[in-house]
Amino acid sequence: MASEERPEIDPLLRNRWSTRLFDPTHELADAELGRLLEAARWSPSAGNSQPWAFLVARRGDAAHQTFVTTLSRGNVSWVPQASAVLVSLYRAGDDEDPALTFSDYAQYDLGQSVAHLTVQAESMGLAVHQFAGFNHDDVASMFSVPPAFKVTTGIAIGRWADPAVIAADEGLVEREQRPRVRKEIGEFVFAGEFGVPIELA
Ligand SMILES: Cc1cc2nc3c(=O)[nH]c(=O)nc-3n(C[C@H](O)[C@H](O)[C@H](O)COP(=O)(O)O)c2cc1C
Numbered sequence: 001m002a003s004e005e006r007p008e009i010d011p012l013l014r015n016r017w018s019t020r021l022f023d024p025t026h027e028l029a030d031a032e033l034g035r036l037l038e039a040a041r042w043s044p045s046a047g048n049s050q051p052w053a054f055l056v057a058r059r060g061d062a063a064h065q066t067f068v069t070t071l072s073r074g075n076v077s078w079v080p081q082a083s084a085v086l087v088s089l090y091r092a093g094d095d096e097d098p099a100l101t102f103s104d105y106a107q108y109d110l111g112q113s114v115a116h117l118t119v120q121a122e123s124m125g126l127a128v129h130q131f132a133g134f135n136h137d138d139v140a141s142m143f144s145v146p147p148a149f150k151v152t153t154g155i156a157i158g159r160w161a162d163p164a165v166i167a168a169d170e171g172l173v174e175r176e177q178r179p180r181v182r183k184e185i186g187e188f189v190f191a192g193e194f195g196v197p198i199e200l201a
Pocket of ligand 1 (some may be wrong): 129
């Protein structure tokens with residue numbers, strides 16, 4: 001199916017992408033951060049367990065300086081330019097006994113709350129890029145994360161920067177221009193039994 005024949009989706013979803021070109025001068029206002037977190041807060045979760053937690057680091061503050069030391073080689077070239085990074089965590093265990101599972105759906109719920117935040121950001125003209133490439137153990141220890149919580153992803157938030165305007169790394173610009181691809185719906189949606197691709201008129 002050519003892209004122009006694809007089913008129409010909301011522009012908030014269609015226009016989102018994970019940029020690596022963040023404006024290094026943009027600052028995220030408290031009110032903006034508050035709205036993003038409010039969107040995450042209103043996400044559904046199993047039994048309303050709300051197992052998510054977030055650490056906040058904003059470019060220029062001590063938490064940010066600490067966090068960027070944990071970035072993988074692939075992410076250190078672009079994450080520090082974002083206005084803020086949230087580290088997402090989910091409650092995996094009980095406070096008294098971290099080995100006791102808190103909820104079988106805690107990771108699912110965390111992912112969904114971040115999806116809410118991402119759509120809210122898009123509606124505000126902000127860019128979000130989630131990433132896993134950082135040292136999770138170092139973050140847990142540097143930020144005193146209790147054993148019941150698992151460090152999961154980083155969420156870079158900021159404003160997209162036009163590479164013609166900022167001094168952008170050539171490699172980052174090239175990656176930005178690569179086509180975005182997805183599986184076809186029939187590869188992951190089945191009708192009748194697993195493996196039988198759905199057919200839509
Ligand atoms: C859990 C998770 C981990 C990711 N880790 C990284 C990462 O370490 N570095 C990176 O550049 N992008 C990372 N990404 C971004 C994905 O590569 C990106 O979402 C995917 O290629 C689809 O591109 P799009 O978001 O522009 O549609 C991650 C995304 C998710 C959800």
